[in-house]
Every structure is written in C-alpha cells, then in structure tokens.
Amino acid sequence: MPSYRIPTDDRVVESLRRILSTRQIVDSQRKLKHLIEKDLKGNEKYRVGEPRLRVLAIESGLINLEIRCRDTHEMRSLVRCPVCGNRLRKVRNMTVFGGTVTLGYRCDRCKYWTGLRRRVPTRYIFTRRS
Numbered sequence: 001m002p003s004y005r006i007p008t009d010d011r012v013v014e015s016l017r018r019i020l021s022t023r024q025i026v027d028s029q030r031k032l033k034h035l036i037e038k039d040l041k042g043n044e045k046y047r048v049g050e051p052r053l054r055v056l057a058i059e060s061g062l063i064n065l066e067i068r069c070r071d072t073h074e075m076r077s078l079v080r081c082p083v084c085g086n087r088l089r090k091v092r093n094m095t096v097f098g099g100t101v102t103l104g105y106r107c108d109r110c111k112y113w114t115g116l117r118r119r120v121p122t123r124y125i126f127t128r129r130s
C-alpha cells in the first residue's frame with residue numbers, strides 16, 4: 001500500500017516557483033497538482049489537496065488566477081469565498097427609496113464574484129505573474 005507525505009506550505013510554494021520558471025501558464029488545477037506532486041517526488045511521494053494548493057498559490061503572489069464559472073439559478077447567500085475561503089464583501093446598490101439592495105458578492109483576495117444567482121467555479125487557470 002503506497003504511503004504519501006504531506007508537504008509543508010513552504011515546500012509547496014518553492015515547488016510552484018520551480019514550475020513557473022519553466023512555464024508561463026498552467027490551465028487547470030488538477031494539472032498544477034500533478035506538476036507539484038511530480039516536482040516534490042524524490043524517495044518519497046507527496047500529495048497535496050487541490051483546495052489547499054489553490055489557496056497557497058493565491059497567497060504566494062506568484063500567480064494571477066483566472067476563475068472560470070458556470071451560472072446557476074441557485075439563490076443562496078454566501079459568507080465565505082468558494083475559491084479561497086476569504087470573507088466575501090456584499091456588492092450593494094442604492095435604491096430610489098434610500099435603502100440598499102444586495103446585488104451580489106465579491107472577494108477582495110482572489111477576485112471571485114457572483115451575482116445573487118450563484119456562479120460556481122469550474123476551472124482555474126494559473127498564470128505566472130510578471
């Protein structure tokens with residue numbers, strides 16, 4: 001039975017830096033995960049979860065993240081960003097009656113946004129920040 005080790009945050013970010021030194025763009029999260037695991041592999045095998053990898057990549061400042069989404073009809077209020085876990089900011093608009101109305105949500109960290117009809121992330125594209 002194969003056993004896997006969990007790399008530290010620093011090792012994941014170092015590995016990301018190495019990968020970006022040879023490529024400008026990684027066009028899926030799964031691909032990035034495979035590249036990182038291959039890069040870290042030595043005598044031992046490493047495994048890194050995709051959501052963790054995504055957050056580390058965002059926090060590293062090494063990449064620009066493009067988030068592709070699909071539209072749904074689901075109306076549900078959101079508190080946390082589905083991409084990075086940050087607290088979402090409500091996007092509001094003034095009404096003619098002097099109140100405010102929520103139009104959607106926005107994440108200041110990873111730039112995810114959604115209207116009241118929820119946009120669900122389906123693909124992530126990682127581009128080296130120049």
Ligand SMILES: [Zn+2]
Nearest residue numbers: 081084107110
């Ligand atoms: Zn976010």
